[in-house]
Amino acid sequence: MQRIGVFVCHCGSNIAATVDVSKVAEMALMEPGVVHAEDYQYMCSEAGQAKIAAAIQEKNLTGMVVCSCSPRMHEATFRKAAERAGLNPYMVEIANIREHCSWIHKDVEEATKKAVILMRAAIAKVNLNAPLQPGESRVTKRALVIGGGIAGIQTAIDIADAGYEVDIVEKTPSIGGRMSQLDKTFPTLDCSACILTPKMVEASAHEKINIYTYSEVEKVSGFVGDFTVDIRKKARSVDMDKCTGCGVCQEKCPSKKAPSEFNRGLNTRSAIYTPFAQAIPNVPVIDREACIKFKTGKCGLCAKVCQAGAVDYEQKDEIVTEKYGAIVVATGFDTIKLDQYDEYAYSQSKDVITSLELERVMNAAGPTHGHLERLSDGKAPKEIVFIQCVGSRCSDDRGKPYCSKICCMYTAKHAMLIRDKYPDVNVTVFYIDVRTPGKNFDEFYRRAVEQYGVNYIKGQVGKVIPQPNGKLLVQGSDLLDNKQILKEADMVVLATAIEPNPDVRKIATMLTASIDTNNFLTEAHAKLRPVESPTAGIFLSGVCQGPKDIPETVAQAGAAAVKAIGLLAKDKLLTNPCTAQSDILLCNGCSTCENVCPYGAITYEDKEVNDHGIRETRRIAVVNSALCQGCGACTVACPSGAMDLQGFSNRQIIAEVDAICR
Amino acid sequence: MSLEKKEFKPKIVAFCCNWCSYAGADLAGSSRLTYPADVKIIRVPCSCRVNPMFILRAFEKGADGVIMCGCHPGDCHYSTGNFYARRRMTLLFSMLDYIGVENGRTRVEWVSAAEGVKFSETMNSFVEKIYSLGENVRLGDLRCKS
Structure with missing residues (x-):
């Protein structure tokens, strides 16, 4: 028989206001095995934990139940407290009487009754608990960063600076990510490339960092401290070692009609290309779908002009298998597709562009060499309309329910830059709310309004209608003046919602990391563990976790690095002992369990069994x-009931x- | 023995997976979204840990409704657990219906860690359904009911 202690927490008034805690403690003493029960204001506090330790030692407890907040909050705390006092941590069970009781019920009598029942269930379980010993597993001192944008680069540099090997896997031919596409950054208006490219160089030159570009994570197995990852290095068709990056192949390539991904399809690139001039590595790839040699077999011009003999049409995809202790996801974002937003005429007019496209238009290396011009006829616009929240804060399923967070600021930036460079251009912004929380953000927005005379109108745009004269008729409303507005514009810029990189779903599935309904990766705790995934060993960096701007991304990237370093610094990890075990007397080796195990953890061995005096060898x-x-x-698949899960056994x-049904 | 009619207070067991639905229930709690106290939650690592036996046991012991919540299909923390759970429960519930435990008394619902609202709405509607169905007498071991 167990000797169980029950500790009921008041949680200040969080529990005690709706649950009669002393009654719960009193009722506990009537349960089988309970030898001690008490209630206290804050069980998780040092004083509370001291009470637990004292009771464990004085009453010689073999198990305990804490009636408190969710086990997701403080199970680890109480287990550690028990362990310090000499009780096996797996002899602790939590009755969740806060989130599942006091916070959701109003009636004291009813809530108290429920709390007692939840406590009884926990006591019944702990009566059947057995002390468990965590196993040990080794830690591979190497980290993988998925995604080579600013988040991934910063995380990799921080981990590498601590002395650990880091691999970056980047899908596109160059690291740099979205930030490399930006022209200027808010609220300081410094040039994005000028602050990003040195970081890119630092990462690529770092002796501890190894970068796989034009590569994708193909398969992940293993667990925290010991992941095995297959990386597909897509065929570049150019030998990385031989190529000198001279660029002649790109000049001579006769196929120049492929849309440039870097310039958001606003202009074209050659079939053999580096995405942008500062690309790292400065080694081109051949886009096999656009390449004449691959399509027709004729051409081969790039191989002819390459002095280094680096072009290799025969190159094949290569799979590299590496071991890692920690994995950081930094897969970033894309803007949403605008198919569902036909009212803004994005597909009908070249002069309706997204904000990210405007970044390219305003960039000196962009399709217009930095001149602000209409993409339809190259004329300078005189009237520009910005439409905010296109697809953000959307109540229907066309868009996203969340605020994309960065749009208010970048629109203020665009408006300001345009007014600064082209003072004769009128800029109007239609907004729902202007949200500028952040250091120097509101000052920045006010500067756009007060100093640069940007016209902000609170109201939404219903429709953008392309006119026969090439202009765009914008139909909107002014909510403050309560009137309809018709405005002829030369250009319309849509502050398009951002969404997690579409590949994140695939990656999250491989990592068994959870994602929310918007495809953002879920944190282990929304407030207290914001850079860790609930899956051990997986860390989150940048927009894959939620919308954020560059400084926040960099801060989070550093935080993710610290968490990864904390893991890599350990030599051994304790493993969760709540694992499955088969009863050798019941198991008949049918292989059903092996088929349902997602981890390949089950194998079969021939074992000598003594079944009630009959000795035989069985497949177990x-x-x-x-x-x-x-x-x-x-455990459920097993037809003979031989499999059981420690810590969550059938009997428990x-x-x-x-x-509960008593 | 009094002939006074006792007010019907259903016993409802909710199995919630640790990673999504239990967290969803926590979120319902921290968002102060109410649902009836008749619902008692049992934490399991994954919906695939719920053995049909547990559900039969609950009905045998006098439960009036059993609901199982897991991660959305495709979002299982263990990749595939909820697919197994879904298939098992489909079979079990049709069998239970056949032997007289109406389909309304059993339910599978996918609730993510972010769906506190859905958790509370689900529990409210499930409890309402159980009230409309009344006491479960089919599988109940008569010795267990007072």
Whole structure:
């Protein structure tokens, strides 16, 4: 029989206001095995933990139940407290009487009754708990960063500076990401390339950093500290070692009709290309779909002009397998597709562009060499309309429910830059709200309005209609003056919502990292563990976790690096002991469990079994506890009931069911 | 024995997976979204840990409704667990319906960690359904009900 202690937390008034905590503690003493019960204001505090330790030692407890907040909040705290006092941490169970009781019920009597039942279920479970010992696993002292934008670059540099090897895997031919496409950055208006390219160079020159560009993560297996990752290095068709980056191939390439991804399709590039002049590595790739040699077999001009003999049409995709201790996801974002927003005439007029396209238009290396001009006829615009929240803060399913966070600021930036360079151009911004929380942000926005005379109108645009004279008729409303507005514009810029990189779903599935309904990766705790995924060993950097601007991204990238370093600095990790185990007397080696195990943790061994005096060799399922993550799929699949999950055993869960239905 | 009619207070067991639905229930709590106290949650690592036996046991012990919540299909923390759970429950629920435990007393719902609102709405509608169905008498072990 266990000797169980029950500790009921008031959580200030969070629990005590709706649950009669002393009654709960009193009722606990009537349960089987309970030898000690008390309530206290804050069980998680030092004084509370001291009470727990004292009770464990004085009453010789073999198990304990804490009636408090969610186990997702403080289970680890109480387990550590128990361990310090000499109790096996897996003999601790939490009854969640805050999130699942006091916070959602108003009636004291009803809430108290429920709290008692939840406590009984936890006591019933702990009565059947067995002390568990975590195993140990080794840590591979190498990190993988998925995504080579500013988030990935910063994380990689920070980890590498701490002395650990880092690999960056970047899908496109160059690192740099979205930031490399930006012209200027708010609120300082410094040039994006001037602050980014030195970082890119630093990463590529760092002796601890290895960059795989034009590569993708193909397969991930293993677990925290010991991931095995297959990286597909897509065939570049150019030998990285031989290429000198002279650029002659790109000049001579006769196929120049492929839309430039870097310039958002606003102009074209050659089939053999580097995305932009400062690309790292400065080695081109051949776009095999656009290349004449690959399409027709004739051409081969690039190979002829290449002095270094680097062009290799025969090159094939290569799979590299590497081991990592930690993985940082930094997959970034893209703007949403505007198919659903036909009212803004994006597909009908070349003069309706997204803000990211405007960045390219305003950039000296962009399609117009930095001249602000209409993309339809190259004329200088006189009247520009910005439309905010295109697809952001959207209540229907055309767009996104969240605020994209960066649009208010970059629109103020664009408006200001345009008014500064072209004072004769009128700029109007239609907005729902202007949101400028951030250091020097509101000052920046006010400068756009007060100093640069940008015309802000609170109201939405219903429609943009291309006119026969080439202008765009903007139909909007002014909510403050309560009137309809018809405005002829030369250009319309859409502050398009951002969404996580579409590949993130695939990557999250490989990593078994959870993502939310908007495809942003979920944090382990929204407030207290914002750069960790709930999946151990996976860290989040940048916009893959939620919309953010560059300084926030860089800050988060550093935070993710610190968390990864904290993991890599350990030599060994304790593994979760709540793993599956098979009963050798019940198992008949049928292989059902092996088929449902997502981790390949189950194998079969011939074992000598003594079944009630009959000795024979049987094929028995064996669980590799280092691989088992404790999902329990096998326990239910097992037709003979041989598989059970430690910490969540059949008997424990049934005891909980019984306690609740009592 | 009194002939006074007792007010019906249903017993409802909710199995919630640790990664999505339990967190969703926590979010419902921290957002102060109410649902009836008749619902008691049991935490399991994954919806695929829910053995049909547990659900039968609950009905046997006098539960009036059992709901199982897991991560959305495709979002399972363990990749595929909820697919197994979905198939198992489909079979179990049709069998339960056949033996008289109406389909309304059992439910599978996918609730993510971000869906506190959905969790509370789901529980409210489920409890309402159980009230409309009344006491479960089919599988109940008569010795267990007072």
